[in-house]
Amino acid sequence: MDGKPITERELFIRIRARLKAAVGEDVFNSWFARLDLEEIVDDLAHLSVPTRFLCSWIQSNYAEKILDAFKAEFADVARLHFTVRINGQARPRLAPLPESAAEPQAGTSPPTSRPARESVAAPPRADALSGGALDPKMTFDSFVAGAPNEIALGVARQVAHAALNNTVSFNPVYIHSTVGLGKSHLLNAIAWAAGAGDASRSIVYLTADHFMYHFITAVQRQSALAFKEWLRRVDLLLIDDMQFLQGKSATEFGHTLGTLLTGAKQVVVAGDSPPRDLDMLDERVRSRLSGGLVVPITGFDLDLRRAIVTRRAEQASTRFAGVHFPPAVIDYISRVVISHGRDLDGAVNRLVAANxxxxxxxxxxxxxxxxADLVRSREAKRIRIEDILRIVSRHYKVPRNDLLSSRRSRDVVRPRQIAMYLAKSLTSRSLPEIGRRFGGRDHTTVLHSVRKVEQLMKDDGDLAQEIELLKRMLEE
Incomplete structure (x- = not known):
């Protein structure tokens, strides 16, 4: 080599080539084609992907291969961190590049031990520590109301109005529902209505992933105290996807929540289950969330689905020449696409594209x-680990707490192993996530349980039939 440092972009091209050679073109295209390198800070490589499922799958199955590829090209990298891109961007970044560091001074040469960072414009002030990017399309005006979400919408509007006037309403607020029913939309709408565009207002929207990322990075950089102080000075804190908060970050959230509530600062949280089912949180934190205003959003009924499709169709008709949705088509979409709101949006978009x-x-x-595939998908129920614990507990007459405990008696161990096997088979959760949901167990324990049950099913036809029965019970 001539001593000229390669850029991070060039480095990642080499790493991708190594991965493709190691796993084959088909596997590479399936799992790594949308993997991007965001930055390298110290010994940590920050990688991003567009979906949470892809992030979980790569971390669980290919993290070691990726790290090996990095080490082969750049020995300084010893750790990886994965995040999900929001609106095409991975935030927060570990270390925004100071302008003075973008290019070497005249007469000097950059160090040859690290990939040269390409010149990047400094992010605006609001992105430095404000977490996830807000979606400008998710406002109260674009939110379609109906019986299943009218209470949540009313609460969200009141919270935003109070925050705009520097007061607090219903604190904390916890909104929960299954995927795609509008939780993130409401949190974004609250932020915009409360003055997110006003630089004088301290409004912070974070997904649980971003909250953990901020906290872990602050700890690694020995700036955890500054991070905590910054977070506790916000006027309005919105946390999305609470179910993904884990480990010490969950503990830190508990401390932050207590501080903000004591200081009468507004907190709004969204998750896919009620506070009592958030096993990763301390009992006191669950109690604080439950003691606020807990608002469910139920599955969309036919009237609300029709209203959503009608609104999206009207919007499409104003944007694209010649697009017209007859009432019969609106009625058809409303009746057959029943999974969630995003699929309704997707259905309209597909028909516009086809036209x-x-x-x-x-x-x-x-x-x-x-x-056709959206219609078929309506029959597939989204299964949660909480559902598995409930069904297995009832079927084997083992208390749910025992399944999560350290008890080693046979009447508890076998149902626990079966529950872990079902969690791996029927959900998209990673092994580490499953382990955390089963009493904080290591991912190797989960893997052992899965393999044990798979072997038992091969050797014992009755057990195989019993597990198939459990699967049917969960899918009903």
């Missing part, structure tokens, strides 16, 4: 062809 690309009128026949 624009083929110039075929939007009809029920076109909808049947274009939305």
């Amino acid at each position: 624009q690309l083929t110039h075929e009128p939007i009809t029920v026949a076109l909808a049947e062809r274009t939305l």
